Amino acid sequence: MSAQQNLLRALKLIRLLKQRPGKTLRQLAQLLDCDPRHARRFLETLEAVGFFVEKEGKRPPRFFLFEDERRQQADFTEDEAELLQQALAALPPTNPILAPLRQKIFSRSTLFPMADTLLDGHKSAMVTRLHEAISNRQQVRLLRYYSAHSDTISNRLVEPHSFSADYSQLTSYEPASDQIKTFKIQRMEAVELLDTPQTHPPTEAPTDPFDWPGEPVRVSLALTRMA
Numbered sequence: 001m002s003a004q005q006n007l008l009r010a011l012k013l014i015r016l017l018k019q020r021p022g023k024t025l026r027q028l029a030q031l032l033d034c035d036p037r038h039a040r041r042f043l044e045t046l047e048a049v050g051f052f053v054e055k056e057g058k059r060p061p062r063f064f065l066f067e068d069e070r071r072q073q074a075d076f077t078e079d080e081a082e083l084l085q086q087a088l089a090a091l092p093p094t095n096p097i098l099a100p101l102r103q104k105i106f107s108r109s110t111l112f113p114m115a116d117t118l119l120d121g122h123k124s125a126m127v128t129r130l131h132e133a134i135s136n137r138q139q140v141r142l143l144r145y146y147s148a149h150s151d152t153i154s155n156r157l158v159e160p161h162s163f164s165a166d167y168s169q170l171t172s173y174e175p176a177s178d179q180i181k182t183f184k185i186q187r188m189e190a191v192e193l194l195d196t197p198q199t200h201p202p203t204e205a206p207t208d209p210f211d212w213p214g215e216p217v218r219v220s221l222a223l224t225r226m227a
Contacts, residue, residue, distance in 0.1 A: 022062030
């Protein structure tokens with residue numbers, strides 16, 4: 001394994017460990033594309049250089065990065081941190097407040113911005129491949145996709161239809177479930193472009209205020225005057 005591969009995996013591991021809930025050693029190995037023995041060695045390396053790797057649960061334990069709450073100015077979720085990065089990206093690089101803002105937001109891990117920078121190129125390549133599949137109406141396979149809902153990592157065969165406005169989510173038809181679903185780009189390890197044509201070409205799928213696709217459902221609410 002080359003030094004560059006080790007560095008990239010170590011930086012990616014930092015990013016994975018900052019996401020909650022924590023992940024098991026087997027899940028980390030899958031996402032890092034290595035065996036559990038090497039994943040364990042990466043965890044030990046992080047601890048050796050000063051990171052506090054904690055674990056919760058017993059069968060099997062889930063690992064995450066400990067952060068001292070006394071040093072935290074704010075506790076951002078994964079989606080909130082992503083939104084802040086997108087907002088900062090809109091500022092011109094010459095703006096004098098840009099650097100201080102980045103430093104405050106990511107001060108809890110000096111390697112977190114570096115990890116994002118190195119992984120942005122990979123994310124861009126995946127978006128380009130998905131855009132090609134949308135244009136040519138081809139099927140793709142999302143490799144080692146992490147589902148927070150089922151807490152599983154698997155390959156997903158989908159027919160990509162469209163991106164969200166910020167290219168953070170992909171709306172696709174999934175043949176296995178016969179449903180239109182939304183997939184997060186950051187949870188994809190890789191994208192495999194297939195020669196198989198799409199069976200359900202994209203249509204104007206209705207979305208709710210949270211940009212989730214699906215048919216509208218009528219809801220009746222009985223509220224008190226105070227509510």
